[in-house]
Amino acid sequence: MSTNEFRQALFARPDVATRRTRAVTIIPLGVIYVAIYVFLEWISSSDQPFVNYSWNPNAGASIAFALMFGWRTIPFMFIAPLVNEFVGDLLFRQIAVPLHYELATAALIGCVYSVAALFLLHPKTRFDLALQSMRSLVLLTATTAVSAALVAAGYAAIGVAAGVLATTDYTLAALSYWVGDLIGVLVVTPFMQVLWTRHNAAWISVETLLQLSAVAATLALVHINWTPQHLQFFYVLFVPVVWMAVRGGIERVCMGILVIQLGFVLGFYIFPDEVSEMPKIQALMIVLALTGLFAGELVTERRRTEEALRLHQQSLARLLRFGSIGELAVAVAHELNQPLMAAGTYTRLVEAAVRSDNADAKTVAETASKAATQVERAAEVVRRLRALVQLDKSKRVACKVDRIVQETLEQCQPDLDRLGVIVHQSLAVGLPPVMVDVLQIEQALLNLVRNSIDAIGVAGQGTISIEAGFADTDFVEVRVRDSGPGFTPDRVANPFLPLSSTKKEGLGVGLPLSRSLVEAHGGRIWLSVNSPGAAVHFTLPVANLPAAKMSVIGRLRDS
Secondary structure (H helix, E strand, O other), rough: OOOHHHHHHHHOOOHHHHHHHHHHHHHHHHHHHHHHHHHHHHHHHHOOOOOOOOOHHHHHHHHHHHHHHHHHHHHHHHHHHHHHHHHHHHHHHOOOOOOHHHHHHHHHHHHHHHHHHHHOOOOOHHHOOOOOOOHHHHHHHHHHHHHHHHHOOOOOOOHHOOOOOHHHHHHHHHHHHHHHHHHHHHHHHHHHHHHOOOOOOOOOOHHHHHHHHHHHHHHHHHHOOOOOOHHHHHHHHHHHHHHHHHHHHHHHHHHHHHHHHHHHHHHHHHHHHHHHHHHHHHHHHHHHHHHHHHHHHHHHHHHHHHHHHHHHHHHHHHHHOOHHHHHHHHHHHHHHHHHHHHHHHHHHHHHHHOOOOOOHHHHHHHHHHHHHHHHHHHHHHHHHHHHOOOOOOOOOOOOHHHHHHHHHHHHHHHHHHHHOOEEEEEOOOOEEEEEEOOHHHHHHHHHHHHHHHHHHHHHHOOOEEEEEEEEOOEEEEEEEEEEOOOOHHHHHOOOOOOOOOOOOOOOHHHHHHHHHHHOOOOEEEEEEEOOOOEEEEEEEEEEOOOOHHHHHHHHHHHO
């Protein structure tokens, strides 16, 4: 297969069956999203759509929907507000607005929030869907705040043009709408992202129930002691929110903020006289949500850093236990020599007994059994050695491939600059997140890139190409190719033979370690023998791959 054929088959153009599968998948999702959009409009609507606007969870659901399912969802971001304008306003608010204003409103909401979602999805933005870094949370907050402001300004202007809103009320209406959209994003979007990317998160525990009980008690305290002039009991809500952030990180605090918002909405239905103060409460909710989210993100980021440090320390400790390749070879030879010599002796005894005329079947069987026992002992030595160098497993999360590539290249940048190596990236548009231990897969990719750098360093200046695309509906394929001399015939024949290296000071564990890490995730890794230079491919499972299918794939890999 030529390079152009490979690129067309792997990255830009999935086959017809794959395209149909993806099309069938996105349409039901889009229909569900539109239905949820209209439902959220119904539960959050008010009699005065511009003044005293409460909150708009639709905005948060729209951003989350686009971030989770990619650019294919963009058309539904135009369809949902249009359906809502025709159905939601007519059935729920009974407001007659000319058709061209309905279309303008849908186009405004769809355009602005689509652009915001595409900006966050762009590979150069390096936005983390799992919200595991402060940078990603800041990006989400800033992008949605600006987008909500543009939508609010345009929506209020359309209301003035349609005669629904007085010109003197424009500023108040735009501000109210902006607050409603922003609180909807801060409450709904992070919760949906965390729910989507952390399938195994421990959402409910005794401590969580205590925290939610504290939230419920505080909400009751706020509503029971409600006065428009004194909302001091609202600030007591910061206590359970900070508690959730410190103890559970952003996962727990997202749930707490959503519960608080729903508690206030329910309280306003129970105490309708308090609805006039909802804009003030929503403004305070923005402060509460931002405080909780950023505090939770600090805790999550700190824990991730501590986990990375722990893994690096364990890896360093293992390498120090090796000492040198000479010591490692002596240790392995010593451990394997005795069982193999014993197995050889028993095997020769079996051979001699079989050749003799008076061989005793029972004696031959016992001797053969002893030989098999010694072989098993040698295999156990190998298993212990592999366990010694194997990295620990940690919690796997959904992560975008471009983030893995970018962070890996940052670690190699000094060597790339020193040798003048140019890196080309070709990542297919709309790649789904992969479910991986980020540090382990970065280590696997780092091994491959460093091998390419070393190969190019011998040959002179060159290039490295990192490409990613769809292997099928369940896996993403990544390829690392360089312009170096390529693999030797011996290496092609035994690509993952451990302790085998063409580098003068190499340990020969880079490719075997990468293979172990990739296969531990349910993927596979192989060399491309017909490619100029050296090319290594590996696959990773997409984030929504069912656990049952992953279990079957793992058993096939092991066999």
